Amino acid sequence: MIELLSSRxxxxxxxxxxxxxxxxxxLEGILTESELKPLPQRLPVSKGDSSFASLIGNSTEYCWLFEDYSVVEDCGPCTDFEKAAKHxxxxxQTGFKKLVNCSKTGKVYISCAPSTAKKFWIFLLIMLSMSLLGALSVKSRIKYLERRMTERMQNKIDCGV
Incomplete structure (x- = not known):
């Protein structure tokens, strides 16, 4: 097939x-620009060190950074109402929320990143099917070219060349 194309x-x-x-x-850069940014990890704060706590004030919003916590509700999308009302x-930040229960502060919603495992497997299956399709097309093309070559050889032999 490529032999039929001119260099131009x-x-x-x-x-x-x-x-x-x-x-x-x-396009990927535009679409993933607003995607999930990496969230900060839990900060190691010693009991005597209150410098970080003083930076955030008495806000319970960041308790998960320096307190022990358990996940009450897994990461899920925010509703349109929550996004519009800015409640x-x-x-x-990300359009996703997770409810955690901090050991001292109590229940707090935190921003989270959704799992990308499902997207990865979909991508993997699409790439696998495309590679199989490519391999099959290459095999059929090779078979076609070999058959064409044998026909030409047969014609040359029949003509006595």
Whole structure:
């Protein structure tokens, strides 16, 4: 199939593929720019060190950073009402919330990142199917070219060349 293309058509094809790759990278950057940013990890604060606690004041919003906590409600999307009403400020960060129970402070909603495992497996299955499709097309193309070559050889032999 590639032998049917002129060098000019191949160059145009390669340029089109390069432009498509650049557009995909730009589009991915735009779409994932507002995606989940890495959340800060739990900070090691000693009992005598109150410098971090003084920075955040008496806010219970960050208790999960320096207290022991247990997860009451797993990470889930914020409702449209919560986003519009701005009732929970954590919904503005990532659009997802998790309810935790801090040991001293009590129950608090924190921002969280949704699991990307499902998206990964979907991507993996799509790539696997595309690779299988590519392998099958290569095999059929090789079979076609070999059959064509044997026909040409047979014609040459029949003509006595």
């Amino acid at each position: 058509k191949m160059i145009v094809g390669v340029i089109i593929l390069i432009i498509m790759c650049i557009l995909i990278v730009i 929970l400020p954590i919904c503005e």
